[in-house]
Amino acid sequence: MPNLSFLSFFKGTFPQFVAAISGTLFAISDGMTYAWTAPYVPYLLSEKSHIKTTHKEGDWLETTLLIGSFCGIPITIYLVHFVGRKKALLIASSVVLLSWLTMALGNRIEYIFAARFFLGICCNMAIVAAPMYTAEIAEQKIRGLLSGIIYINMHIGCLAVYCVGPYLPFYAAPVIGATVVVLELLIFSTVPESPHFLLYKNKVDEARIALEYLRPNGDVDKELKEICDYIERQKSDKGRIQDLFLIKSSRKATFILAVLNTGQHLCAYTVMLMNLHLILEAAGTIYMDSAVAAILFAAIMLLATIFGSFQSDMFGRRALLIFSSLLTCLCLLALAIYFNLKALGYNVLPVSWVPIVSSMIYAGVFKAGMGIVPIMITGEMFPVKLKSIGVTVADAMYVIGGIVALQIYQILSQKYGLHVPFYFFAAWAFFVLTFTIFYIPETKGKTLDEIQQILNGEKVVEEHSQCDTKI
Known part of the structure; x- marks a missing residue:
C-alpha cells in the first residue's frame, strides 16, 4: 500500500x-x-x-x-x-x-x-x-x-x-x-505566469486564473489576498539598486547571496568541472580513465542534486549548507595535501587513489548543499520590488566568482603548483561554513513575507493588513 x-x-x-x-x-x-x-x-x-x-x-x-x-x-x-x-x-x-x-x-x-x-x-x-x-x-x-x-x-x-x-x-x-x-x-x-508578477502589474483576474491552475485543491481567495497584501506592502516605493544596501533586509540578502554565489566557484566548482581530466592526469592516478571519471563525476553530482532537492524541505537549507561546506573543505584539503606531497618529491603512487576518491566525494557533498542551496534561496530572499535587481546582482556575483576562481587556479597552479589553489579553495569552504553558522537564517517553511521579517530582525507575525485591490 x-x-x-x-x-x-x-x-x-x-x-x-x-x-x-x-x-x-x-x-x-x-x-x-x-x-x-x-x-x-x-x-x-x-x-x-x-x-x-x-x-x-x-x-x-x-x-x-x-x-x-x-x-x-x-x-x-x-x-x-x-x-x-x-x-x-x-x-x-x-x-x-x-x-x-x-x-x-x-x-x-x-x-x-x-x-x-x-x-x-x-x-x-x-x-x-x-x-x-x-x-x-x-x-x-x-x-x-x-x-x-x-x-x-x-x-x-x-x-x-x-x-x-x-x-x-x-x-x-x-x-x-x-x-x-x-x-x-x-x-x-x-x-500561467507567476501570480506574484501578475498582481504586481495589477492583473488580478489573470492572477486568479493562474492560482486556480496552480492550486486545484487550494483556497485561492485566501492565498490571492495574502499575495496581494504582500505585494501592496512592497509597492510603497519603486525599487532602486541602492535599496539593496539601504534597506536592512535587502542588504543582508545581498551579502548572503554574494558570499554563497561567489563561494560556489571559490570552493572549486568551476575548476573541478572544467579541469577534472587535467587534475587527475596531473595526480598520476592509474585507476580510472579521465573520460570515464568525468561521466562518473557528473552522475554523482546529478544524484546529489536530486538528494539535496528532496532533503531541503525536510532538514532545511541551513543544515545542508553546514554539512556540505564542512565535507567540501575536507575533500579539497585532501587534494591539496596530496599535490603538496607530490610536489615535495614523495612517492604518492601507492595512494594515487586519493584524488579520485576525493573528487567523487566532493561531487556528492558539494552538490547536496553548497551547489544547490544558493539557487533555492535566491528567489526567496528579496521583496518583489527589488527581486529582479537583487537576483540579477546575485547572478552577477556568480559569474564574477567563476571568472575569479578560474584565474586563481590558472595563476597559482602555474606559478606555485596545484596544491596552492586547492589550499585556497579549502580555506574558502571553511569560511562559508563559519559564515553559514553565524549569519544565514533558515528559510524552510517560511512564506516570502516571513522571510523579509526574519531578514529585518523582526519577530515573525501572521497578521495581514487589508488589501485595496478587489479580489
Whole structure:
C-alpha cells in the first residue's frame, strides 16, 4: 500500500511540478553549454576537427560564455521585471534554439564564438528568471524541492554532454540541446505566469486564473489576498539598486547571496568541472580513465542534486549548507595535501587513489548543499520590488566568482603548483561554513513575507493588513 501521508503531502501539487519542470527544461541546455568545452575543445584542437582552431581560440571559447552571461545582466533585469518571468524564459529559449542550430551547422570558429556568446546571455536568464518563477508559483512545503529542479536539469545536461562528447559526432550535442529547448517552448507556453508578477502589474483576474491552475485543491481567495497584501506592502516605493544596501533586509540578502554565489566557484566548482581530466592526469592516478571519471563525476553530482532537492524541505537549507561546506573543505584539503606531497618529491603512487576518491566525494557533498542551496534561496530572499535587481546582482556575483576562481587556479597552479589553489579553495569552504553558522537564517517553511521579517530582525507575525485591490 502506498504511504498515504506521502501522497497527501503532494496532493494538488502536480500543476506546480509541470510549471516548474517545463520552465527549467532549458537548464539541461544550460548544463550542456557549461560543460561543453571539456570534451569538445580537445576535438577542435585535434587533426580530426572539421573547424580549424588554435589553442588561444580554444581557451577563449570558455571565457566567451562568461562574457555573454555578464553582458546579459541588463537584458535580464529588463525582461524579468517589465515583461515577466515566463515570457523572459520563452524569449531566452528561442535564442538558445537558434544558438544550438548555429553550432550544429556552422563551419567556422566565428560561428561557434557567436553561439557561445548568446548562449551565455541566455544562461544568465535561466539562473535569474527560473528561480524567481519557481519560488513564486510553489507552495511553501515544496518550494525547496521545486527550486532544486533547475540544478537537477543542469546536471542532466552536464552528464549528457560528457557522455556524447567523446563518442558521437560534433553535431550530436547541439541536436540534443535544440530538442530540449523545443520541448520547453511547446510545454511551458501552456502554463500561467507567476501570480506574484501578475498582481504586481495589477492583473488580478489573470492572477486568479493562474492560482486556480496552480492550486486545484487550494483556497485561492485566501492565498490571492495574502499575495496581494504582500505585494501592496512592497509597492510603497519603486525599487532602486541602492535599496539593496539601504534597506536592512535587502542588504543582508545581498551579502548572503554574494558570499554563497561567489563561494560556489571559490570552493572549486568551476575548476573541478572544467579541469577534472587535467587534475587527475596531473595526480598520476592509474585507476580510472579521465573520460570515464568525468561521466562518473557528473552522475554523482546529478544524484546529489536530486538528494539535496528532496532533503531541503525536510532538514532545511541551513543544515545542508553546514554539512556540505564542512565535507567540501575536507575533500579539497585532501587534494591539496596530496599535490603538496607530490610536489615535495614523495612517492604518492601507492595512494594515487586519493584524488579520485576525493573528487567523487566532493561531487556528492558539494552538490547536496553548497551547489544547490544558493539557487533555492535566491528567489526567496528579496521583496518583489527589488527581486529582479537583487537576483540579477546575485547572478552577477556568480559569474564574477567563476571568472575569479578560474584565474586563481590558472595563476597559482602555474606559478606555485596545484596544491596552492586547492589550499585556497579549502580555506574558502571553511569560511562559508563559519559564515553559514553565524549569519544565514533558515528559510524552510517560511512564506516570502516571513522571510523579509526574519531578514529585518523582526519577530515573525501572521497578521495581514487589508488589501485595496478587489479580489
